[in-house]
Amino acid sequence: MGCSGYGFFALVLNFLAVACTFTALLTPLWVTNTVVDSSYNNVVKSAATGVGVWAICIDVKWDNTATLVKGDSTASNYNIKDCYAYFNALDRTIARFDGQLKFDKYDTSICDHFELDKDRAAGALGVMTGLRKDNMMNFLKKTCSSSGKAVLAMVVGMAVCLFLSFVILIFGVCCCDNKSCMIQMARFLVILSTIFSVVLSFLVFSQFTQLRYDEAVYHASLYLEIAAFVLALILTWAIEQHIYAGGKKQQTDHI
Known part of the structure; x- marks a missing residue:
């Protein structure tokens, strides 16, 4: 059996890396914003x-300081709390402001809506998020491009690689020789996950910086993804030490 202190340390690191990267993937908190741009005064109370x-x-x-909805002085009845996917079609209500608030039903994704009418989509998401329309326009251009799809692919790829390496490492550490093919495969997957993360770093900041030009700030999911990358680097070292410990043990046995 290939049990070693480094092997169990690698399992702990791998588990933490998986938890970080899956949380980063599933939680939409890479960038957050609670500041409403002044252009939405008397329209948006908070966002x-x-x-x-x-x-x-x-x-x-x-905001209820003006009649925002035709025939109804209580605009708070139309507050929106929902999530909108970039690439998956969802049945959602989108608000836009054209002198008065207007609400449209859409069963398409954000990017499909953006492709149909860029100005209208950017304006709607701008007023709903409290972010300036031009910044939202630039963000959607990045997000709905091949670059934005690559960002999602890199995050998913990293999460999948780390999950598979964790499953393989459980069997490799507990049941197999230190230099077994399972350990080698786990090491390969971890290295591949770090490559995904490096590529991601070149893409993700150019995408989210478009919102950082406004009042938005980087948040937990981004830092969790960075933590997953650091953990993966340490994990690679721990697996190497686990393999090396097995080699030393074999040399001692021969002597």
Whole structure:
């Protein structure tokens, strides 16, 4: 059997890396915003926005200081709290402001909507998030491009590689020789996950920086993804030490 202290240390690191990267993938908190741009005065009362690699989640409350909805002086009845996917079609209500608040039903994804009418999509998401329309326009251009799809693919790829390496490492550490093919495969998957993360770093900041030009700030999911990368680097070292410990043991046995 290939049990070693480094092997169990590698399992702990791998588990933590998996937890970090899956949380980063599933939680739309790469960038957050709670500041409403001054251009939405008397329209948006408050907006809490969480932006992820696959969706944007919005909690917007409308201001009641003006008649924002035709025939109804209580705009708060139309507050929106929902998530909108970039690439998956969902049945959602989208608000836009054209002198008055108007609400449209859509069963398409954000990017499909953006392709049909860029100005209208950017304006709607701008007012719903409290972010300036031009910044939202630039963000959607990045997100709906091949670059935005690559960001999602890199995060998913890293999560899958780390999950598979964890499953393989359980059997490799507990049941197999230190230099077994299972250990080698786990090491390969971890190294591949770090490559995905490096590529991601070149893409993700150019995408989310478009919102950082406004009042949005980087948040937990981004830092969890960075933590997963650091853990993966240490994990690679731990697996190497596990393999090396097995080699030393074999040499001692021969002597």
